[in-house]
Amino acid sequence: MSSSAENPTLTAEITKPSTEIATETAQSAKKITLKTSDDQIFEVEESVAMEFATVKSFFEDAPSSTDTVPLPNVPAKPFSQVIEFCKEQIKFKANPDETEKKRSNSEFVKEKTNEDLVEMIPVANYLEIKDLLDVLNQAVADRIQNRSVEYVRSFFGIDNDFTSEEEALLREEHAWAFEDVDED
Amino acid sequence: MEDDEFKILPEGCVSTILSFTSPQDACKSSLVSTIFQSAADSDIVWERFLPVDYQDIVSKSNVRFKFSSKKELFLHLCNSILIDGGRKSFRIEKSSGKKSFILSARDLHITSSNDPLYWHWASLPESRFSEVAVLRTVSWLEIVGKIKTQMLSPNTKYGAYLILKISERSHGLDSMPSEISVEVGNSQGSTTTAYLRLAREYARKQQMERLFYGNRMEMLKSRVVEGDGRAPSERDDGWLEIELGEFFSGENDEEVKMSLVEVRGHHLKGGLIIEGIEKLLSYEQIHGKFNTEMLSPKTNYGAYLIVKFAGRAYGLDTLPSTHEQEEIVLQEREDGWIEIGIGSFCNGDHLKGGLIVEGIELRPKTLMKVRSQFLPHVFPTEALHSLDDHELTTMGSKNLPLIFATIVFFLLLNLPSQTQATVGALVSKVCMQSDSYKSCVQMLISHPQTSAAHTVKQMAQNALELAKKDAIATSNFFTGLASTIPESKAALVQCAAYFKEAVMFLNLKGLEEGSASLDVHYALDQAGYCETALSSARVRVASATDRIQKWKNVFSAAYAAVVTVEN
Numbered sequence: 001m002s003s004s005a006e007n008p009t010l011t012a013e014i015t016k017p018s019t020e021i022a023t024e025t026a027q028s029a030k031k032i033t034l035k036t037s038d039d040q041i042f043e044v045e046e047s048v049a050m051e052f053a054t055v056k057s058f059f060e061d062a063p064s065s066t067d068t069v070p071l072p073n074v075p076a077k078p079f080s081q082v083i084e085f086c087k088e089q090i091k092f093k094a095n096p097d098e099t100e101k102k103r104s105n106s107e108f109v110k111e112k113t114n115e116d117l118v119e120m121i122p123v124a125n126y127l128e129i130k131d132l133l134d135v136l137n138q139a140v141a142d143r144i145q146n147r148s149v150e151y152v153r154s155f156f157g158i159d160n161d162f163t164s165e166e167e168a169l170l171r172e173e174h175a176w177a178f179e180d181v182d183e184d
Numbered sequence: 185m186e187d188d189e190f191k192i193l194p195e196g197c198v199s200t201i202l203s204f205t206s207p208q209d210a211c212k213s214s215l216v217s218t219i220f221q222s223a224a225d226s227d228i229v230w231e232r233f234l235p236v237d238y239q240d241i242v243s244k245s246n247v248r249f250k251f252s253s254k255k256e257l258f259l260h261l262c263n264s265i266l267i268d269g270g271r272k273s274f275r276i277e278k279s280s281g282k283k284s285f286i287l288s289a290r291d292l293h294i295t296s297s298n299d300p301l302y303w304h305w306a307s308l309p310e311s312r313f314s315e316v317a318v319l320r321t322v323s324w325l326e327i328v329g330k331i332k333t334q335m336l337s338p339n340t341k342y343g344a345y346l347i348l349k350i351s352e353r354s355h356g357l358d359s360m361p362s363e364i365s366v367e368v369g370n371s372q373g374s375t376t377t378a379y380l381r382l383a384r385e386y387a388r389k390q391q392m393e394r395l396f397y398g399n400r401m402e403m404l405k406s407r408v409v410e411g412d413g414r415a416p417s418e419r420d421d422g423w424l425e426i427e428l429g430e431f432f433s434g435e436n437d438e439e440v441k442m443s444l445v446e447v448r449g450h451h452l453k454g455g456l457i458i459e460g461i462e463k464l465l466s467y468e469q470i471h472g473k474f475n476t477e478m479l480s481p482k483t484n485y486g487a488y489l490i491v492k493f494a495g496r497a498y499g500l501d502t503l504p505s506t507h508e509q510e511e512i513v514l515q516e517r518e519d520g521w522i523e524i525g526i527g528s529f530c531n532g533d534h535l536k537g538g539l540i541v542e543g544i545e546l547r548p549k550t551l552m553k554v555r556s557q558f559l560p561h562v563f564p565t566e567a568l569h570s571l572d573d574h575e576l577t578t579m580g581s582k583n584l585p586l587i588f589a590t591i592v593f594f595l596l597l598n599l600p601s602q603t604q605a606t607v608g609a610l611v612s613k614v615c616m617q618s619d620s621y622k623s624c625v626q627m628l629i630s631h632p633q634t635s636a637a638h639t640v641k642q643m644a645q646n647a648l649e650l651a652k653k654d655a656i657a658t659s660n661f662f663t664g665l666a667s668t669i670p671e672s673k674a675a676l677v678q679c680a681a682y683f684k685e686a687v688m689f690l691n692l693k694g695l696e697e698g699s700a701s702l703d704v705h706y707a708l709d710q711a712g713y714c715e716t717a718l719s720s721a722r723v724r725v726a727s728a729t730d731r732i733q734k735w736k737n738v739f740s741a742a743y744a745a746v747v748t749v750e751n
Contacts (some may be wrong), residue, residue, distance in 0.1 A: 121197050137197070141204030149215045150713075153720055156193065157219045160720070164674070170215050176278060177211035 032059075033068040040076035041068070044083060051086040053128035073126045078119040081112070085132050109139035114155050117143075193401035198223035203232040207258065208279045210272040233281040234261075235337065244268055264312060273312050277548060282337040284547035286347065287329050292544060295326040310422055311542050319539035325362065325446040329544035333368070334437035336546060341432050343549045344442045346423040347542045348416065350382050357381060357539060361413050364445040366429030370439035374429045376416045378444065380539060382424075423542060430549055438706035442544055610643055617751075618744035627741040643697060644745035648704070650734075651742035655707065658735045659683035662714075665728060675721035679714035679728075683735070686710035690742070700746045708739055 032049040050056050069141045092101045124132040144152050202210045210229050213223045224561035231254050244267040251257040272284040296302040302322045305315045358381035367373030377691040428442045611628045618624035638642040659680045666676035686707040
């Protein structure tokens with residue numbers, strides 16, 4: 001926590017452009033401490049943490065809180081990727097460029113494995129990061145389109161919980177949908 | 185993550201993801217799991233698949249219908265409904281959710297259609313509309329349909345089809361081609377020609393016509409624009425259809441004009457050749473207008489005139505329709521009508537008869553999905569596309585040499601490898617390409633024919649043969665296993681099927697055609713599917729794992745040999 005904590009927003013704005021690289025050591029950037037479900041501690045700049053609607057409303061309810069914010073539904077691995085995304089997003093807030101933003105978003109999802117994407121969705125959903133959720137949902141939709149049921153199951157790591165009778169019935173009901181499926 | 189709670193997506197998220205896919209994907213996803221099933225049935229998903237103006241369309245329906253969910257409504261709209269007082273038929277395409285319309289003959293502008301001397305309106309049991317236009321006899325045949333692109337699905341390529349029937353006794357309909365065209369907005373659209381005739385009738389008539397009217401027909405043909413002289417094709421609904429043309433429905437609202445015209449002939453037709461003079465018709469002109477606002481925006485629509493040829497149709501195809509237009513032929517539709525791709529068509533001054541017009545259909549043109557394994561010639565891009573992140577991670581490094589081999593092999597397609605070498609040198613040359621040099625050498629040396637192989641190609645043939653035999657053996661192995669382990673039967677039977685398919689890909693033809701490394705790779709995919717099937721059904725049978733591994737070793741040797749040949 002810094003000495004100028006009484007006016008964090010202003011300080012952040014002033015210092016941002018010049019201290020982009022040095023943020024880690026910058027005295028002015030207020031940090032928020034977050035604890036994941038697997039007990040990992042993340043120190044995140046306030047501006048990034050405010051991208052998480054859930055965390056934001058936590059601070060709106062308790063503005064003076066300096067405690068560590070527990071995130072019981074958020075494991076560390078996807079969380080670090082979510083932070084990566086939000087850091088990029090903040091750049092576009094100061095300097096909106098839709099094409100560049102789109103490019104950056106697609107770059108972000110392109111590098112992620114299926115597992116990464118699937119793990120990030122509940123996190124983005126819990127933290128209510130709408131932009132990220134949109135990007136993830138679209139990316140996942142693109143990857144499962146025209147794929148077989150078996151592929152989708154393994155994509156999401158889901159077990160088939162239908163009985164074989166139920167499955168046969170459903171397959172019959174939606175028989176038309178099973179034509180022309182891409183090879184997995 | 186040990187805790188499953190984090191892995192399971194909230195149902196709302198699943199719904200949102202599915203709403204970004206397609207109706208087909210959503211339906212298929214019902215089978216994934218119970219959570220997916222209820223997500224896939226949700227209104228969030230189907231609201232997005234329905235056309236934006238679905239409420240407007242439903243309100244124009246002739247009948248009131250109740251639905252308990254958006255999905256039910258969607259599926260209901262996939263079967264045609266009549267709207268606008270029965271003058272149009274509307275449906276959405278199941279797989280894509282795109283809109284299709286059929287404009288009934290009453291919704292078209294058909295010249296002289298209100299004069300009972302030339303046309304009469306009849307009710308046919310096989311028509312979806314209460315009335316169809318039946319040509320008595322005309323010399324001026326003109327059928328025009330119009331629609332606004334806003335009514336159609338946006339950004340979609342549509343085809344316009346004239347739906348019609350041609351009667352046994354049609355006359356004058358195909359003496360010359362009719363001109364058909366589709367225009368969007370003010371831009372000059374495509375124009376071509378069509379013959380209003382039945383393919384089977386034509387064969388019979390052709391000889392006689394050539395004999396008696398050869399010159400005349402050439403002369404008549406020269407009066408209209410050059411065109412492909414397309415003929416009607418049969419629809420599933422029993423009607424014929426002619427594609428009048430295609431167009432792209434973009435973001436803007438524009439009027440699409442589709443027409444079929446044959447007015448250039450100036451000759452009477454009908455009684456001279458075909459019996460039934462009393463039914464002679466001279467020129468027909470059918471027009472349809474349609475506001476594109478009714479169609480899905482940004483969609484390529486085609487206009488199809490839906491007609492039938494009456495029992496005694498004649499003169500309809502003596503002349504191609506209008507000037508500067510091309511010929512088009514009609515196609516029979518499933519519903520008993522014939523479709524003519526609309527352009528405009530007016531027949532010459534000759535009499536024509538025996539045509540029944542049902543309407544014009546506008547439906548999205550669907551691209552045939554090309555499946556790479558059946559079209560080896562397009563495989564390079566296909567193959568590369570399909571290698572997405574997932575496959576790269578699950579298949580590991582195997583794909584990299586494949587991509588490389590695919591590219592290299594294309595460059596070297598025509599360089600036959602006739603290298604003569606000693607068997608030992610051949611084997612080691614081949615096996616250098618393999619993942620496992622040792623097992624590859626063992627495999628090839630154990631094969632008696634290897635010593636008889638003098639070229640890499642012969643060795644590749646042998647290795648392919650081996651891999652094929654082993655795939656059959658593996659398939660049989662799984663069939664056998666399925667009967668001994670009933671609780672895992674489904675997955676094991678699947679495996680047997682996968683390996684059976686693998687046999688197909690291991691063909692020797694590929695070596696001649698230069699597609700072997702790709703074909704062979706598809707065989708490997710089959711093994712991968714089998715492994716996925718086993719793991720998702722939680723089948724852990726050591727002998728099965730060994731069996732697959734053994735096949736993979738054989739395969740790997742064959743693959744190495746094939747790649748060596750292609751290099």
